[in-house]
Amino acid sequence: MDDRPIGIFDSGVGGLTVMREVIEQLPYEDIIYLGDTARIPYGSKSEQTIKKYAQQCSRFLKSKNVKTIVVACNTASSIALEDLKDNFDIPVIGVIEPGARSASKATSNGKIGVIGTTATINSNAYQNKIMEFLHSAEVIGIPCPLFVPIVEEGWEYSQVAELTAEKYLTELTEHQVDSLVLGCTHYPILRYTIKKVVGPNVKLINPAFETAKDLKSLLKEKNLLNEFKGNPKYEYYVSDAPEKLRRIGGNFLKKEIDNLYKIAIDNL
Amino acid sequence: MDDRPIGIFDSGVGGLTVMREVIEQLPYEDIIYLGDTARIPYGSKSEQTIKKYAQQCSRFLKSKNVKTIVVACNTASSIALEDLKDNFDIPVIGVIEPGARSASKATSNGKIGVIGTTATINSNAYQNKIMEFLHSAEVIGIPCPLFVPIVEEGWEYSQVAELTAEKYLTELTEHQVDSLVLGCTHYPILRYTIKKVVGPNVKLINPAFETAKDLKSLLKEKNLLNEFKGNPKYEYYVSDAPEKLRRIGGNFLKKEIDNLYKIAIDNL
Numbered sequence: 242m243d244d245r246p247i248g249i250f251d252s253g254v255g256g257l258t259v260m261r262e263v264i265e266q267l268p269y270e271d272i273i274y275l276g277d278t279a280r281i282p283y284g285s286k287s288e289q290t291i292k293k294y295a296q297q298c299s300r301f302l303k304s305k306n307v308k309t310i311v312v313a314c315n316t317a318s319s320i321a322l323e324d325l326k327d328n329f330d331i332p333v334i335g336v337i338e339p340g341a342r343s344a345s346k347a348t349s350n351g352k353i354g355v356i357g358t359t360a361t362i363n364s365n366a367y368q369n370k371i372m373e374f375l376h377s378a379e380v381i382g383i384p385c386p387l388f389v390p391i392v393e394e395g396w397e398y399s400q401v402a403e404l405t406a407e408k409y410l411t412e413l414t415e416h417q418v419d420s421l422v423l424g425c426t427h428y429p430i431l432r433y434t435i436k437k438v439v440g441p442n443v444k445l446i447n448p449a450f451e452t453a454k455d456l457k458s459l460l461k462e463k464n465l466l467n468e469f470k471g472n473p474k475y476e477y478y479v480s481d482a483p484e485k486l487r488r489i490g491g492n493f494l495k496k497e498i499d500n501l502y503k504i505a506i507d508n509l
Numbered sequence: 510m511d512d513r514p515i516g517i518f519d520s521g522v523g524g525l526t527v528m529r530e531v532i533e534q535l536p537y538e539d540i541i542y543l544g545d546t547a548r549i550p551y552g553s554k555s556e557q558t559i560k561k562y563a564q565q566c567s568r569f570l571k572s573k574n575v576k577t578i579v580v581a582c583n584t585a586s587s588i589a590l591e592d593l594k595d596n597f598d599i600p601v602i603g604v605i606e607p608g609a610r611s612a613s614k615a616t617s618n619g620k621i622g623v624i625g626t627t628a629t630i631n632s633n634a635y636q637n638k639i640m641e642f643l644h645s646a647e648v649i650g651i652p653c654p655l656f657v658p659i660v661e662e663g664w665e666y667s668q669v670a671e672l673t674a675e676k677y678l679t680e681l682t683e684h685q686v687d688s689l690v691l692g693c694t695h696y697p698i699l700r701y702t703i704k705k706v707v708g709p710n711v712k713l714i715n716p717a718f719e720t721a722k723d724l725k726s727l728l729k730e731k732n733l734l735n736e737f738k739g740n741p742k743y744e745y746y747v748s749d750a751p752e753k754l755r756r757i758g759g760n761f762l763k764k765e766i767d768n769l770y771k772i773a774i775d776n777l
């Protein structure tokens with residue numbers, strides 16, 4: 242039993258899809274969300290800079306007395322996770338490993354697709370992690386740079402979204418992949434459009450869902466679950482542009498965003 | 510007569526559309542292009558940071574003995590131009606003023622559209638500058654965040670591009686604008702698609718073209734034109750990912766990109 246909040250950080254609003262899954266699976270936990278919107282995107286920054294930013298985000302969450310840290314950002318998960326585990330005395334969990342493990346279990350023919358931002362795909366983070374779990378896997382990574390702005394415009398059910406998905410994903414069908422990792426926090430919002438294009442036989446893996454599942458096991462194992470079944474409190478912090486989180490965040494979270502604050506992160 | 514090169518900088522590859530216009534209108538000038546690809550986008554950074562980056566880019570160009578500096582980046586033009594003019598002893602020219610002046614001359618009904626990235630539109634840089642030239646102007650600014658990734662994918666003639674343009678630009682037709690500023694360096698590549706959507710009666714203003722025209726007048730006035738009608742030399746520098754400039758830059762420049770070098774910019 243531990244009633245301290247769960248801390249989640251991302252480089253922007255996308256991590257709210259992870260928060261949404263955490264709320265679904267751990268409905269009695271308080272949550273502190275931090276979006277480092279002043280310094281998005283992390284994907285184009287150097288390793289050293291990404292580690293520094295991840296440290297600063299984690300220090301902020303720690304200052305809010307969180308009991309665990311969820312790194313919802315794909316880039317920070319692939320670059321900085323070990324570093325954070327070494328430097329903080331609370332459990333830290335990322336999104337890459339849960340997503341990769343689930344994909345390696347879901348496939349029957351060993352052909353797995355991964356879609357993400359150009360930075361995530363070029364980093365090979367998912368591809369390498371999947372190969373660790375399933376040596377024989379054939380992993381096809383496809384960067385889909387239009388998907389994030391489509392989601393941020395709220396166009397996920399538009400013809401633009403569908404045509405774009407066709408342009409990006411037809412190759413996956415040709416490669417006969419039978420499972421597909423949605424390797425960017427924004428993509429679960431496009432899942433119906435993606436499903437329409439890849440067809441019913443391709444299993445979509447949502448790392449946000451898998452991460453929330455792993456988080457629940459972790460909290461149970463460490464006796465950190467909150468057993469008070471009351472109304473949980475959610476707080477949101479951003480390093481820039483709170484109005485954007487409020488405007489588009491609702492679409493990610495399926496919930497009104499109150500308790501939203503802007504913070505200075507550079508000096509943390 | 511001055512055979513030193515012209516220097517052009519941008520936060521990325523987009524400024525190559527400005528370079529292309531400069532080559533067309535000043536075909537005998539050597540050009541040094543710098544794309545600060547390690548730190549793109551500038552639009553989401555603070556004013557202080559943008560000024561610092563613009564200074565560093567200008568110092569690099571100055572070290573290459575350029576006779577003038579063209580700030581091809583919309584964000585840097587709106588934030589850092591005066592600062593650069595104060596700090597460098599060679600002429601410095603930006604893209605905002607030439608574009609705004611041309612739009613204020615082109616309109617008949619005083620209704621002018623401006624499209625650009627979210628950062629450019631929210632900065633009101635074009636809108637304010639147009640109002641300086643034409644007090645009675647009614648300026649409608651529309652951010653078009655999907656246009657840059659569409660151009661960078663090479664999808665400018667696709668159905669995705671056309672549908673996206675319809676979604677963004679129908680509002681301009683409703684407002685009866687008669688001229689439209691392409692307020693982002695990437696957008697001239699989309700001009701045929703944009704023209705198709707807004708119709709033949711809307712004049713498209715390309716700030717890259719207007720800037721090259723102003724640059725030519727400026728060089729003439731200051732006796733800086735190169736009068737040697739030989740084969741000009743072009744050099745390209747980037748602070749990160751040279752392969753991206755090589756891959757997609759040709760589409761911006763309509764020319765093969767040789768003489769491409771990666772430089773460290775942080776310490777300049």
